[in-house]
Amino acid sequence: MYDVFKAYLDGKIPLTNEQHDWIRSCSVTKKLRKNQYLLQEGDVWQKHAFVSKGLVRTYSIDEKGSEHVIAFAMENWWTGDRESLLSGKPSRFNIDAIEGSEIVLIDDQKFSAICKEIPAFNDMQNAIIQRSFVASQNRIHDSISVSADEKYKNFVGKYPSFATRIPLNMIASYLGITRETLSRIRHKAVKKS
Amino acid sequence: MYDVFKAYLDGKIPLTNEQHDWIRSCSVTKKLRKNQYLLQEGDVWQKHAFVSKGLVRTYSIDEKGSEHVIAFAMENWWTGDRESLLSGKPSRFNIDAIEGSEIVLIDDQKFSAICKEIPAFNDMQNAIIQRSFVASQNRIHDSISVSADEKYKNFVGKYPSFATRIPLNMIASYLGITRETLSRIRHKAVKKS
DNA sequence: CGATTCTTTGAAAACAGTCAATCTGTGTGG
């Protein structure tokens, strides 16, 4: 529940008990069953979401009905649709639970108030976004410069726990290849070793 | 020179004359001839860089000697290597000028001081990073979900001025395809219209 | 004009996608 979030915050910034109480009072925890939605395409995203347990994915669905996974988030990661949050426009994405999960939700207005009152909290957020941006850049670099099987190897190397918890078709989608191609890549990789 | 940067700032946030003078005193302007480097692989990036004139690219070079362009930046855009800046480690990237360019450089320490003293400046920076992150996410989404010719069409639609100012091989690299493929895509597109 | 850089074209090979069938493991209800 909230404890995981508290531990996360304590590991990042110093907070008084009152501040903790305030943040807790701004938070809502939500349990998600497997396959349950946190965000559906067309809805406006106006929260900040911390994954305290489980694993969720962010994806779009194109005209042909294919899913395209742009992000995963597990315990101690943040998730959400920043584009919709910033623009106020309906989201193009869906977020749902790959496993049973628990999410700590903070309304954007309250979140902004917390950022304003607690500079360390604001700095933490900025640091997170900066690192997210760097991670995106690196993913872009991978996507234009390495072959499909290197992408998979990099993914497994970087996020070993994802590789075991996430169904293969979603990993394939995340990497921008089909599940069949990924299956063949893995087959070859096993032979080599 | 600095005027472009001043106009940019005035369009974003209110600044007093003293603040402008201070920011100016922290800034160094640098002229780049075509092909001249702003950053070379292996160097540590410790600045913030605003492009006041011209056009630069950020790219890596792999073992085979191929270049991979991860970003362009033209007038009124920021450039640099945030990964190196955050980590303090040598950069994996090069940045050089596609055209003769002018860059306003601010040392990271001075930049941080400005952010601390002028909250609006800090907020502006955070807003820029948030939008950069959203743009990265969208580029990732494109890279995993649309075909090569749609990627090119999206690129031209989104950045028409890039398409005319940047050599084709660099655009191809940015899109993650070969220059030959991009050439053929354009050929087909012309026929269709 | 000559040299360099950028772009285009062609043919063959490598690669990834599609469609359809099969296999595997998990969990549920009889």
Added chain:
DNA sequence: CCACACAGATTGACTGTTTTCAAAGAATCG
């Protein structure tokens, strides 16, 4: 406890796209 259903993973044959390599054709700049 077994049989079945279901979701996920694999495999094969085929198709389509992209890369590679090599050569030639524009365009630009001094």
